[in-house]
């Protein structure tokens with residue numbers, strides 16, 4: 227037995243690679259670029275190319291999310307938005323050396339929905355999320371992954387692959403929208419959505435990506451914020467024929483005449499915005515809530531009457547399925563150059579530039595970590 231243990235120890239030592247990773251210690255503030263050991267597994271070995279940085283990462287680093295937990299030990303490897311390249315694969319794998327892949331974030335627990343690949347609709351919360359809760363993330367040089375949780379990506383996608391994870395949320399919004407609109411005849415009388423307006427609240431990367439995706443399915447899109455936008459965001463909107471409404475102007479009437487509100491997507495999570503949406507959306511409108519910051523309050527009961535009178539559908543949307551990831555990769559590949567989606571990536575930084583988690587670069591839409599810099 228002693229001999230076995232010793233052999234196992236040697237074997238483990240032999241199959242361990244040192245690599246760099248960005249780690250946090252759940253329960254405390256801070257993020258560190260650390261040398262850690264990667265133990266070989268009989269899975270796909272992926273070299274990380276890019277990671278996207280989002281608000282969740284910044285909240286984790288600042289110890290604002292109570293559900294953050296490590297996979298093993300006291301540290302959690304950060305990062306849930308990633309594009310990587312396969313550098314080793316077991317025989318009979320569906321991936322081969324050099325393939326580009328994007329890993330899925332949420333991993334199934336044991337509930338019925340998790341068992342059918344819809345862990346995005348998990349009913350008991352017993353899932354894990356890479357880089358967030360119970361599973362190490364992808365802000366590291368390499369990772370091993372089960373092929374079922376890797377999305378194949380066209381190589382030509384380049385750094386846009388770092389946007390697959392946030393875009394899959396938008397693809398789930400499209401899926402939810404399609405099912406809600408099917409309760410009545412909702413399309414225009416030429417069978418398209420060209421007479422319909424989608425209003426997107428929030429001008430961060432998720433807001434801009436939502437605008438482009440909903441434009442691609444035929445909507446006229448208005449994007450809303452309560453302050454004027456920086457030049458670089460306006461440029462993306464102009465280029466793609468998206469309207470902007472600064473809600474601090476309070477000039478709703480004119481903006482609604484220009485583009486009616488039939489679908490509203492809120493990426494901000496504020497009660498004030500929700501109240502405005504219910505007031506201004508058309509009859510039979512669809513409201514999709516995605517923002518989770520949950521600020522403000524709704525105290526007026528007439529609000530409920532409006533929802534009922536207008537036959538509104540309201541849905542909360544969280545995470546996305548493997549199909550939503552595949553659709554996201556397809557969207558970014560097909561529309562990348564048509565919509566100049568690269569303009570969404572406003573800075574590229576090295577892994578050691580950890581200041582990025584405490585400080586947003588000016589006019590940031592999306593910052594990515596480039597592991598080859």
Ligand SMILES: [Zn+2]
Nearest residue numbers: 335337340348
């Ligand atoms: Zn579940």
